[in-house]
Amino acid sequence: MCGLSPDSPYIDLAVEVFAMLADATRVRIVLALCEGELSVGELAEAVGKSPTAVSQHLAKLRLARIVSTRQDGNRVFYALAAEHARQLVSDAIFQAEHAVDNHPRHHHPQDPA
Template identity: 65%
Template sequence: MHADNDARGVCQRYDLAAEVFGMLADATRVRIIVALRGGELPVGEIAERVGKTPAAASQHLAKLRLARMVLTRHEGTKVFYRLADDHASQLVADAVHQAEHTLGIAPQHAETAEEPTDA
């Protein structure tokens, strides 16, 4: 019985891990995570940094918030977003480094890698 519970727990963790990767399978959300590495930002600035309208950025931010990857703070009519922890940021950094290796680009492998830009 104990082994069944352990197996279910492992499967559940794998399922949740796949959901995390699914959430980060969108380039805009990856750019948002990178933009928030430097700290809290208002929606308008996030939108500008990722090249989307505030409405489009807000939709992506809502998904990240529901996935508990970002947290919000309200100040008057402005909403500020920040990373909930560094786990998503680390996953994105690792994915960017993997992409750099795949493309044959010399990886930066720095904690503060620059924001990815469209080529």
């Protein structure tokens, strides 16, 4: 159905991606970056964490190639490296909605969020 077999050579790497996203702050960072690139300070404000904590999470996300950076003078801006992380997080949230609601909101896009 999904076009991949259970013996795919990418399974171990996929598990590492899931492990990297198995943190609420990192999921919040990915969601914040869905709208475009942001600085550490902007991300810290968006996710309600200190810039130091956000920087540590960003370093891990960068090593996993989930986020990329762009430097402008002395400021560093972060962006999603690919849309796949956004899709993984969105799908996980949609799955969570199914766990608590018989009629999840994402099945009714016309309803206000």
